[in-house]
Amino acid sequence: MTASITVLSKIKPPLRWEPVSGDFTQDFLESKSKDPNGPRIEDLTCGEDSVLHEAQRILGRCLPPTEAAGRETGLVIGYVQSGKTMSFETVISLARDNGFGVVIVFAGTKKNLREQSEDRLTKDLGIDEGDNWYHFSNPALNVASQIDDKIEAWKKNKKRKKAILITVLKHVDHLENLAKVLDKLPLDGVPVLVIDDESDQASLNTNAAKIRDKKVSAKEKSTTYDRICVVRDKIPHHSFLQYTATPQANLLVAQADLLNPSFAELVTPGAAYTGGKAFFKHNPGLVIDIPAKEVPSKTNVVSAAPKSLISALRYFLLAAAQHALTKVKGKDRNRSMMVHPAMQTSSHKDYKRWMDKSYKTLKSYVERQFPKDPAEVASRFQAEYDSLKSTYPDLKPLAELIEAMVSDVFGEVNCVEVNGTPDAEKKVKWKSIPYWILVGGAKLDRGYTVEGLAITYMPRPLGNSPAADTLQQRARFFGYKKDYLGLCRIFVQGDVREAFSDYVDHEDFIRTALERHRGKSLKEWRRDFILDALLKPTRPNVVGLGTRRIAVDGWMVPRALQRDSDSAESNRKLLAGIEKSWKAKYGPARNASEFSRFKGTKSVSPNFVIEGVPLKAVLEDFLLQIEVRDATDAEEHSAILIGLADLLREKPDLKVDVFLMNNLEAQYRTRDAGRGFPAGHPNAPMNQYFSQTAGAINDRSFFSPDRLSLQLRRFNLGTRTRDSSSADILNVTWFALNVPKDLRRDTHVEDRD
Numbered sequence: 001m002t003a004s005i006t007v008l009s010k011i012k013p014p015l016r017w018e019p020v021s022g023d024f025t026q027d028f029l030e031s032k033s034k035d036p037n038g039p040r041i042e043d044l045t046c047g048e049d050s051v052l053h054e055a056q057r058i059l060g061r062c063l064p065p066t067e068a069a070g071r072e073t074g075l076v077i078g079y080v081q082s083g084k085t086m087s088f089e090t091v092i093s094l095a096r097d098n099g100f101g102v103v104i105v106f107a108g109t110k111k112n113l114r115e116q117s118e119d120r121l122t123k124d125l126g127i128d129e130g131d132n133w134y135h136f137s138n139p140a141l142n143v144a145s146q147i148d149d150k151i152e153a154w155k156k157n158k159k160r161k162k163a164i165l166i167t168v169l170k171h172v173d174h175l176e177n178l179a180k181v182l183d184k185l186p187l188d189g190v191p192v193l194v195i196d197d198e199s200d201q202a203s204l205n206t207n208a209a210k211i212r213d214k215k216v217s218a219k220e221k222s223t224t225y226d227r228i229c230v231v232r233d234k235i236p237h238h239s240f241l242q243y244t245a246t247p248q249a250n251l252l253v254a255q256a257d258l259l260n261p262s263f264a265e266l267v268t269p270g271a272a273y274t275g276g277k278a279f280f281k282h283n284p285g286l287v288i289d290i291p292a293k294e295v296p297s298k299t300n301v302v303s304a305a306p307k308s309l310i311s312a313l314r315y316f317l318l319a320a321a322q323h324a325l326t327k328v329k330g331k332d333r334n335r336s337m338m339v340h341p342a343m344q345t346s347s348h349k350d351y352k353r354w355m356d357k358s359y360k361t362l363k364s365y366v367e368r369q370f371p372k373d374p375a376e377v378a379s380r381f382q383a384e385y386d387s388l389k390s391t392y393p394d395l396k397p398l399a400e401l402i403e404a405m406v407s408d409v410f411g412e413v414n415c416v417e418v419n420g421t422p423d424a425e426k427k428v429k430w431k432s433i434p435y436w437i438l439v440g441g442a443k444l445d446r447g448y449t450v451e452g453l454a455i456t457y458m459p460r461p462l463g464n465s466p467a468a469d470t471l472q473q474r475a476r477f478f479g480y481k482k483d484y485l486g487l488c489r490i491f492v493q494g495d496v497r498e499a500f501s502d503y504v505d506h507e508d509f510i511r512t513a514l515e516r517h518r519g520k521s522l523k524e525w526r527r528d529f530i531l532d533a534l535l536k537p538t539r540p541n542v543v544g545l546g547t548r549r550i551a552v553d554g555w556m557v558p559r560a561l562q563r564d565s566d567s568a569e570s571n572r573k574l575l576a577g578i579e580k581s582w583k584a585k586y587g588p589a590r591n592a593s594e595f596s597r598f599k600g601t602k603s604v605s606p607n608f609v610i611e612g613v614p615l616k617a618v619l620e621d622f623l624l625q626i627e628v629r630d631a632t633d634a635e636e637h638s639a640i641l642i643g644l645a646d647l648l649r650e651k652p653d654l655k656v657d658v659f660l661m662n663n664l665e666a667q668y669r670t671r672d673a674g675r676g677f678p679a680g681h682p683n684a685p686m687n688q689y690f691s692q693t694a695g696a697i698n699d700r701s702f703f704s705p706d707r708l709s710l711q712l713r714r715f716n717l718g719t720r721t722r723d724s725s726s727a728d729i730l731n732v733t734w735f736a737l738n739v740p741k742d743l744r745r746d747t748h749v750e751d752r753d
Contacts, residue, residue, distance in 0.1 A: 007048065008056055013519055015060030021045075021052060022097035024132055025090065028125065032086070039270060049268040051083070055090035058265045061519055062239030065099040065191035071232065072239045073260065075199070075522070077514060078267030079275045079507075080245045081449065081479035085117070087267045088195045088243055089124050096132060096163050101154045101190040104166045104178070106228075109202050113448055114169045117197065121167065133165045140177045144184040151186055170202050175227035182234035192238040196228075199242030200250055203228055247510070251522070261522055264514055272482040276504035279477065279490060280497070285391055287490045287497055295459045295493060296347070305354035309457055312337065312491050313358055313437075314384045316455040317409060319487040320435045321401040322392075323452075324408035327434075332483075334452035336436040338476060342460050348417050352439045355415055359437070363410050370402055377402060392486030409435060418448075450476045454484065457491045462499055475500070552643030553744040555700070557736040560630035560672075560681040567627035568683055571733035575712060578621050579664055586613045589660055592702060607702055608660040615654040618710055619644055626735070630681065640737060643745035644708075654743075657704040661713035666731055668724035671717030683729060685715055709738040 008018045029052060033041035045052045063072040078084040092103050107117040118137060122128055127135045134150050136143060147164060154161045168174050196203055206222040221229065232240060242250060242261060250261060269275070279286055294306035316337040323335045339355060341347045370377045378385075378398050385398045395401075414433045418440035428436060430451045438450060441460075456477045477490055492500070562568040583589055592598040592605035623644070628637045647654060661667070669685035703709035713734050718726030739745070 007053065008060065011057060011060075011519065015057065015519075016062070017060055017064040017066070019056045019059045019094045019098050021056065021094065024096040025052070025093040028089065028093040031126070032124065043270060051086055051090050054265065054267060055087060055094055057519065058087070058241065059091050059094050059098070059193075059239075061263050061265065062193070062241070063191070063237065065237075067237065068189070069236045071235075071237075073242070073262055074239065075242045075244070075247060075250050075261035075264040076267060077247050077264060077511070078243070078245050079269055079273065079478065080475050082245065082267060082269040082273055082275065084197075084243050084245065084267055085120060088197070088241070089121065091241065092121075092125065092165070092193065092195070095191075095193045099158055099191060100163065100193050101151060101158065102164045102166065102187070102192040104168065104192065104194045104231075106170045106194070106196045106199075106203070107167045108198055109170045111169065113198075114167065116449065118167050121165070125165070127165065132162055134162050135165045135167070137167050138169055138174045138177070139166060139181050141180050141184070144181045147181065148185055151190060155186075155189070170196075170198075170224060170228075172223045172227055175224065175231055179227065179230045179234055182231065187234070188236055190237065192235045194232070194235070194238055194240045196240065196242045198244060200244045200246055200248070203242070204250070251510070263519055264517075264522055266511070266514060266518060270480065272480045273478075274481045274485050274488075275478045276475070276500065276507060278485060279488075280501040280504050283391065283485065285387070286485070286488055287492065289494045289497065290457075290459050290491050292493065295461065296341075296350070297461075305358045306459075308491055309339070309351070309354060310358050310362075311384060312339075312455050312457040312489065313355070313362065314381050315388065315489050316437070317362070317405055318381060318384055318388055318395075318401055319454040319484075320409045320413070321404040322396055322487060323434070323484075324404045325396050325400065332452065334430050334434050334436065336438060336450050336453050337455040337457070338450055338453055339437065339439040340441065340456065340458040340460055340474065340476075341439075342441055348419050348439050348441060352415065352417050355437060355439060359413070359415060366402065367406055367410065370406060374399060374402070387489075388487060392484070395487075413437065415439070448476065449479075453477055453479065453481075454488050455491075456489070458496070459491070459493065460496075461493060462495045551744065552640055553739050553741065555703075555736060555738050556636060556640055558628065558630070558633040558637075558684075558734070560684040561633055561734065562627055562683055562732075563629040563681055567629045568732065570627045572731055574622065574625050574627075575664070575714070575733045579660070579712075581621070582610055582613060582617075582658065586610050586617075586658075589663075592659070597705075598702065606662045606665075608663050610658040610660065612655040613658050613710075615644065615648050615656050615708065616652070618656045618658070618708075619648065622710070622735075623737075626733070643739075646745055647708075647743060654708065656708040656710050659702050659709060659711045661699065661702070661711050664712065664714055666714040666716045668722075668727060669715045669717055670721050671719065671729055683717070683732060685717060685732075685734070703738040706740060706742075708740070708743065711736040711738075 008015060029044045030041060032038045033044060039051075044050060047053065058074065058076055061072075061074055063070050076084070076087065078087065088105075092105075095103055105117065105121070107114040122135065125133055127133045134147075136147060139147065147166075150162065150164055154163060166178070168178050202224045204222075205225040232238065244250065247264075251264075288308070288311075290306070290308045293300065294302060294308050296302040316335070320335045323332075327333070339351050341351050365380075366377055381398060381402065385395070385401070389395045396404075412433055413435040415437040416428065416439070418428065418438045428438065430436070436451075453476060458474065460474070477488060481488060562571055587610055589608040589610050592607045592609055593603065595609070598605055598607075619641070623637075623641060628634045671682050672684045672686040699711075702711065715732040715734055716724065716727035717729040717732055718724060719728070720726040
């Protein structure tokens with residue numbers, strides 16, 4: 001324990017506090033090490049990449065339990081199927097050791113995922129037989145008094161009394177019920193830890209596109225997001241940890257989000273983990289293309305089981321037979337095959353029917369024919385056997401594998417649908433049967449663990465605009481498979497294979513950037529992410545593959561910008577600072593009247609220009625520092641940052657002409673008192689940014705045709721048109737950016753609508 005604390009004390013930047021690994025955490029980790037399929041205790045507790053050390057880092061960046069009240073938000077990033085659940089279970093155990101009285105887990109959006117998470121938490125934390133936890137699942141108001149009693153008992157003896165664990169489905173009704181329960185509880189002085197599993201799904205505000213298209217008010221929140229915010233408002237002292245393997249939305253489009261994290265930490269997978277690099281970079285022979293003619297579509301009717309599906313079945317039976325011949329009792333008990341055709345359950349029934357018929361036919365043929373003519377039966381499996389032998393040299397002889405199919409495999413295979421239909425909403429009991437074929441769609445996506453997955457058949461098309469994180473979450477074939485990686489095969493269409501391969505580069509870039517800034521402010525990470533030369537591997541699809549395009553072209557102007565007093569004050573200080581520093585470094589500021597293109601009806605312009613400010617300085621000093629706290633503005637601002645970073649990479653010497661409108665003396669505008677678009681917020685000017693005063697020259701005219709142009713200005717905002725005496729919000733910072741057509745960039749942000 002002393003060594004652990006010594007290591008924690010050396011972490012840079014320093015932790016807010018140093019969580020102690022006590023009896024609860026040690027009992028949990030020891031129980032995991034005793035699991036037949038579990039890691040060694042040394043792997044869990046020793047080293048800076050151990051589960052324990054990383055959990056201490058994560059909790060140590062949260063709000064200390066000794067503080068009276070407050071809130072903190074953190075992002076925890078792992079790979080798909082890499083051990084995120086193990087991580088947050090360890091964080092939960094540490095929280096119990098260090099005086100947290102309540103833990104809330106948002107356990108996904110689907111019933112089967114919540115049940116899977118609850119089953120694991122119940123087993124791993126010893127909820128049923130231990131003395132550490134009271135567990136409440138999807139609590140309603142009628143259990144509030146029970147939880148109240150448990151909290152009061154905990155307050156009297158925090159070390160000996162059980163703490164409260166609440167698991168809740170991330171659905172509106174359940175979250176609303178939870179908020180009502182929390183409102184009745186004596187939570188003052190009770191440190192609470194909230195875990196949002198798969199935090200990029202459903203939790204974020206999905207109304208940005210509707211706000212942009214003026215379909216809803218700028219203040220609108222999507223329902224799940226709103227209920228999560230309400231839940232948080234009911235808890236005086238809490239830390240909110242967002243767990244995900246696909247953090248693009250959390251990192252790049254959430255600057256204005258109320259769930260915006262202030263720090264990020266990482267989950268490091270163990271040595272046996274196999275992810276995107278293992279399948280799509282280092283071992284390309286594990287991936288097999290499904291011919292387009294074998295994929296059903298509106299223009300391509302497929303009436304019988306595709307040849308590639310039958311081949312995948314033969315691969316699975318060989319892998320299952322190898323497992324039957326070599327398995328160790330109590331360990332690695334399953335081998336499975338996943339068929340993932342599409343979201344629609346109608347297609348699941350087609351593939352389930354094809355699979356049932358193909359399996360029944362193949363089983364009958366092998367059982368009948370193998371005793372008579374083993375060579376002829378072996379010839380049916382020869383191509384798949386040769387392929388497996390090339391990637392798994394220890395494969396048993398083909399004849400032995402077929403014998404094992406007959407004696408040990410055929411009677412132990414179960415083929416089921418896993419989807420939302422009433423007759424398919426059944427738990428897969430992994431311990432009851434060793435070999436499974438699962439056919440399904442969304443329920444086999446995000447968060448669902450397929451035990452011993454060896455063969456994946458995924459004819460599901462890439463689609464017109466697949467989000468990168470959504471695509472990655474289909475990769476249930478990632479996981480701790482190093483010992484039998486050579487027996488794995490993935491059947492996908494060619495464009496899906498390419499998309500996965502591209503995503504590996506994208507994921508590696510994001511993770512490498514986060515490793516350098518682990519635990520630091522995400523504002524600083526965002527700055528380096530945008531400016532780093534490594535942006536190239538992600539261009540142009542930084543957030544999604546073929547997602548919604550935002551053109552960085554022409555005038556780009558915020559509509560509401562800063563929506564709170566803290567961000568408004570921060571922006572005032574920012575503008576004051578760069579006004580002074582840029583005039584000193586890149587000045588002097590010249591009156592616009594000195595430039596022939598701005599000659600107009602007035603001999604002297606109120607506007608001044610600082611010519612040739614380096615683009616890097618504009619990005620680093622201003623655009624990456626300004627607080628953008630409106631959801632729609634933040635989305636466009638991300639596009640601006642990504643587009644300008646791409647320009648900077650290609651043309652590092654680019655300059656920007658900076659226009660100081662009205663020489664940065666505040667101009668009067670009527671403020672928007674929440675009366676709708678374009679701003680919809682009292683800290684925004686009600687009229688459009690550019691004045692339309694009479695004359696040949698107006699505000700829109702002040703830009704350089706062949707250069708990037710940045711207009712800076714201050715507003716005083718009041719309630720009455722043309723009556724500056726009504727101004728009650730002073731020195732509001734505003735800006736506008738103009739991008740010439742020859743410097744135009746198209747960027748992509750993930751459309752959460």
